[in-house]
Amino acid sequence: MRLFFHIGRYFLMIKSTFTKFTKWSVLQKLIFQEIDDLIIGSIWIVAFMSFLVGGVVAIQTALNIESPFLPGNLIGFATRQSVILEFAPTLISIIMAGKVGSFITSSIGTMRVTEQIDALEVMGINSLNYLIFPKIISLMLYPFLITLAMFLGILGGYIASVYAGFSTSFDFIQGIQLDFKVFHVVYAYIKTTLFAFILATIPSYHGFFMKGGALEVGKASNVSFVWTSIVIIIINFVITQLLLA
Amino acid sequence: MIEINNIAKSFDNHKIIEDISTTFDKGKTNLIIGQSGSGKTVLMKCMLGLLDIDEGEIYFDDEKFNKKNISKLANLRKQMGMVFQGSALFDSMSVLDNIIFPLRMFSNKSNTEMIERTKEVIRRVDLKDVDNKFPSELSGGMRKRVAIARAIVLNPKYLFCDEPNSGLDPKTAIIIDKLIKEITIEYNITTIINTHDMNSVMEIGDKIIFLVEGRKIWEGNNKEILNTDDKLINDFVYSSELFKKVKLYQKNKN
Numbered sequence: 001m002r003l004f005f006h007i008g009r010y011f012l013m014i015k016s017t018f019t020k021f022t023k024w025s026v027l028q029k030l031i032f033q034e035i036d037d038l039i040i041g042s043i044w045i046v047a048f049m050s051f052l053v054g055g056v057v058a059i060q061t062a063l064n065i066e067s068p069f070l071p072g073n074l075i076g077f078a079t080r081q082s083v084i085l086e087f088a089p090t091l092i093s094i095i096m097a098g099k100v101g102s103f104i105t106s107s108i109g110t111m112r113v114t115e116q117i118d119a120l121e122v123m124g125i126n127s128l129n130y131l132i133f134p135k136i137i138s139l140m141l142y143p144f145l146i147t148l149a150m151f152l153g154i155l156g157g158y159i160a161s162v163y164a165g166f167s168t169s170f171d172f173i174q175g176i177q178l179d180f181k182v183f184h185v186v187y188a189y190i191k192t193t194l195f196a197f198i199l200a201t202i203p204s205y206h207g208f209f210m211k212g213g214a215l216e217v218g219k220a221s222n223v224s225f226v227w228t229s230i231v232i233i234i235i236n237f238v239i240t241q242l243l244l245a
Numbered sequence: 246m247i248e249i250n251n252i253a254k255s256f257d258n259h260k261i262i263e264d265i266s267t268t269f270d271k272g273k274t275n276l277i278i279g280q281s282g283s284g285k286t287v288l289m290k291c292m293l294g295l296l297d298i299d300e301g302e303i304y305f306d307d308e309k310f311n312k313k314n315i316s317k318l319a320n321l322r323k324q325m326g327m328v329f330q331g332s333a334l335f336d337s338m339s340v341l342d343n344i345i346f347p348l349r350m351f352s353n354k355s356n357t358e359m360i361e362r363t364k365e366v367i368r369r370v371d372l373k374d375v376d377n378k379f380p381s382e383l384s385g386g387m388r389k390r391v392a393i394a395r396a397i398v399l400n401p402k403y404l405f406c407d408e409p410n411s412g413l414d415p416k417t418a419i420i421i422d423k424l425i426k427e428i429t430i431e432y433n434i435t436t437i438i439n440t441h442d443m444n445s446v447m448e449i450g451d452k453i454i455f456l457v458e459g460r461k462i463w464e465g466n467n468k469e470i471l472n473t474d475d476k477l478i479n480d481f482v483y484s485s486e487l488f489k490k491v492k493l494y495q496k497n498k499n
Contacts, residue, residue: 114331114333123351
């Protein structure tokens, strides 16, 4: 029953976020600030992880195919499919649930603990719109981050397989081009956009409705990470079933 | 003026405040006093609309407070200023940005006019050279002053202060109390202060209501409170050694 209470309150929060808008000039500044914190601030970690995991995917594929009957372009093909379909949109989103999600929960939670949210409410400001709407808008740029992850993941795979001698440059590039379906990229962007919305709203929910003090802010960040990850995995499953099955 | 009639509020079937009625006068510092857990903050949050009341009515200058009328509520809230116990300053903003914030949100003034008004209230609360500092760089007393400046920048009709001098040394606490009193008279606003500090009661208690376990058991002013025979209020007032000595001194003098 408690779960239904949270689901209901989450959707009411979303509804309230899109009502009684904050003055546009103020909102504009907040959006730019959030882009800086959530998107630009995540570029390095996303780039680093994507490049190395792309390399690992390529090496693992190479080490697990020993049959001479398998074509040489398989490493490039497998790397591309893994990175575009799952690694970039889903795994990076789970990493972002830890990085961006805990940042959102702890910053909003601290505002709750220190009565800053009450201060906004007393002033007659819709605190949900003021705090959450800019995060949702800024995370709509999240697909650009995932594009970067896709590119660097495949580049990492290329460098690892070619320079470690698992594949030739020609084979790898041929593998990347093999049986390429544009819809796979569309599918990746559809789920990325949904994950962006989840990344903005579930951590905000846990921060906004938290009760207690500093210790509870930490606990809320932890719970927020767990639930954001769970919801991302569930949505990933549903979207994959709906769009690819 | 704020009038409350038969206000009640419960949490999980446990009554926190019950059947409280009184009026808070304009141009006066109205104090809600009582021990910790007596329901002072809940009563104030009910008046602010941060908590929904279970029973009763609240009138702001004869206009009934109704949370369902969104536009009226928004207008009313623009007339309210609040000084929170922990100041509740936006810690990612400078002092100037904190104080100018309500103006940026609600006024149609030009940027120059807004900065001018902000500097005016900064001067009024006796702050100097703090415009670009962040709340974390300020002392407790300075933070309270910034909170007061933010609360009055829109010229509110109602000022709410939740334990404005908690965590301050006695001297600074009295300065803050006096500042609130001066502003109340100067701006002719209805000020409501939650406190359990007897110094505040004696300094600025134009009107005092005393809560015990969520019920109002006494109301009067700072002169009457020393002469009441009510046992509960005497226990509260004379709980400190200082006030016991003052009472003894007065007795001996008479």
